[in-house]
Amino acid sequence: GQQVMQIPQYQHVQEGEDFTTYCNSSTTLSNIQWYKQRPGGHPVFLIQLVKSGEVKKQKRLTFQFGEAKKNSSLHITATQTTDVGTYFCTNSGGGADGLTFGKGTHLIIQP
Amino acid sequence: DTEVTQTPKHLVMGMTNKKSLKCEQHMGHRAMYWYKQKAKKPPELMFVYSYEKLSINESVPSRFSPECPNSSLLNLHLHALQPEDSALYLCASSQDPPSGTINEKLFFGSGTQLSVL
DSSP states (O other): OOOOEEEOSEEEEETTSOEEEEEEOSSOOSOEEEEEEOTTSOEEEEEEEOSTTOEEEETTEEEEEOTTSSEEEEEESSOOGGGOEEEEEEEOOSSGGGGOBOOOEEEEEEO | OOSEEEEOSEEEEOTTOEEEEEEEEOSOOSEEEEEEEOTTSOOEEEEEEETTEEEEEOSOOTTEEEEEEETTEEEEEEESOOGGGOEEEEEEEESSOSBTTBOOOOEEOOOEEEEEO
């Protein structure tokens, strides 16, 4: 399927620092979804982006969809220990391609 | 805190055993999914049921056999598994099946941690 590439694979930050993960594709994406999975937990839906250049905010989280719809980012301001986990993106275009997760970014926070 | 319920939470089985994983949702969702997840890896799609019919099978070995008895239930029957099949098996559901240009968001259960000895 059409897989999205995520970077970085791992990110260590001090508590209070900002964090950004990127999701990139060589082809235009229909839409993109972001999920968070806590250690020992299951993926939880965060957001879906549909429009070119779209920006959405959820408290300290900011999600962006690129103008060309080939990349997306998730930015967390002033990380907290509750932000620990793995952040996955998936191209949510219709069909099986949209059900394939990126490899994820593992966020580790040092208090 | 999930509306998708999976049982059992943990399962240990031998390579000659037959076991089943169960998943239930009462949100009226019309699509249900099985994913397999290895440690530190993303979930990998196995099967999709749309309106109780198998719509996607991602070339999964026949030792995994899915079943959808009704719109709320999804089973995964396991037989003659291998140690490399040890993983977290996640069930998910969505309001509508994947189709067209956009997929619905997925609601995941807490998973069954499977160990094959």
